[in-house]
Amino acid sequence: MTKVYYRPIPQGGLPRPEGALPxxxxxxxxxxxxxxxxxxxxxLPADQLPEDWQRRICRPRPAIAGLSLDVPRVMGILNVTPDSFSDGGSHDAPDAALAHARAMIAAGADMIDVGGESTRPGSAEVPVAEEIARTAPAIERIAPLGVPISIDTRKAGVAKAALAAGGQLINDVSGFAFDPALAPLAAALAAPVCVMHMRRAPEDMHIDPQFDNALLDTYDELAERIDAVEAAGIPRARILADPGIGFAKDVGHNLQILNRLSLFHGLGCAILLGVSRKRFIGTVGQTTTPSERDPGSIAVALAGIAQGVQMVRVHDVAGTAQAIRLWQAVQAGRA
Structure with missing residues (x-):
């Protein structure tokens, strides 16, 4: 039997025509x-959308970690690692992490994502104790700033320490497939989560990635991981879905998924998009230096927001926030 998917074709601005679906x-x-x-x-016309798809696509997304999702949100990246591909070593001391978090919040970050293990292609796993030592002190320093904090980790021990230090959301690049204790921990603590699509592990995910259909394979595999997380006791209202751009995907795969990104609204979850400074941005944008990829990163983030993405994960908070404000003004036809 042929499996059928429905992708809304988003539009914006006013007035909204009669019969248009939200x-x-x-x-x-x-x-x-x-x-x-x-x-x-x-x-097809939107009135031909099956009822179950319409329900999943149209219903408002609940707030995540206290953030309403009726406007685009910016998650600022804070790597407290010595070896992340873009800014490793820049913010790995607690004082430096705090200063960078303050700067991102002042620039417009709605959430800070703290990571203590690089997941760049070919990176090695970091021991739990070492990852806790990198992340928990930084989170403890940042928490009084009053902005929600997510912990970017695959490990239950790291997540538990991070939430005890003041973190609120667990962002797992493995889609909660790496550590079987992580989803039950999130359920027990009523923590919202981000479930990302990734095949294999950062050590080898970049080696000859293959898909029959990058868009639909990613959708199906991410849907399976979300179902598993929901079965572990985390309601879909507390789940962000991330298609995992750049993870086990080549340039062509990334662009195919981004071209029809609004399909992922069919998962019934809010969508987080993380493309900032990734290798394909440099390949298409013709620059090899990660810090020079911000213009391309902003362009792709805005393309995602134009397809209804609720949150973007970025390095350049100031540039992204400014771009979103202009996008919103153009959509509204007024400042």
Missing amino acids: LCGGPLWFTHVERLTREGAQV
């Missing part, structure tokens, strides 16, 4: 959908 309770709407199968695609 997209996840945010600023966008849609009058047409793309009916997708592995054999092809067809554009």
Whole structure:
């Protein structure tokens, strides 16, 4: 039996035409959908959207970690690592981490994502004790600033220490497949989570990635991980879904997924998009230096927001926040 998927084709601005359906309770709407199968695609009026898909796509997304999701949100990246691909070693001391968090909040960050283990292609696993020693002190220093903090980890021990230090959300690049204790911990602590799509592990994910259909394979595999997390006791209302751009995907795979990113609203979760300074940005944008990839990163983040993404994970908070303000003004037709 042919599996069918429906992708809303988002539009924005006012006035919203009669009969247009709302997209996840945010600023966008849609009058047409793309009916997708592995054999092809067809554009249909939105009134032909099946009821179960309409319910998942149209219902407003609940607040996550106290943040409403009716406007685009910015998650600022804080790597407290010596070896992250973009800024490793820049913020790995607690004072430096605190200063950078303050700067990102002043620039418009709605949430700070603290990570103590590099997940760049080819990176090695960091022991739990070492990862805790990197992340927990930084989170403890940042927590009084009053902005929600997520812990970027695959490990229950690290997440438990981070939440005890003041963290609120668990962001797992493995989609909660690495440590079987992590999802039950999040459920027990009623912590919201981000479930990301990734195959294999950072050590080898970059070696010859293959998909039959990058978009639909990623959707199906991410749906399976979200179902597993939900079965562990975490309601879908507390789940962010991340398609894992750059993780076990080549340039072509990334662009295929980004081109039809609004399909992922069918998961019934808010979407987080993390593309900042990734290698494909440099490849397409023709720059090898990660810090020079911010213009391309902002361009892709805005393309995602135009497809209804609720949160973007970025290095350049100031530039991204400014771009979003301009995008919102253009959508509204006023400042």
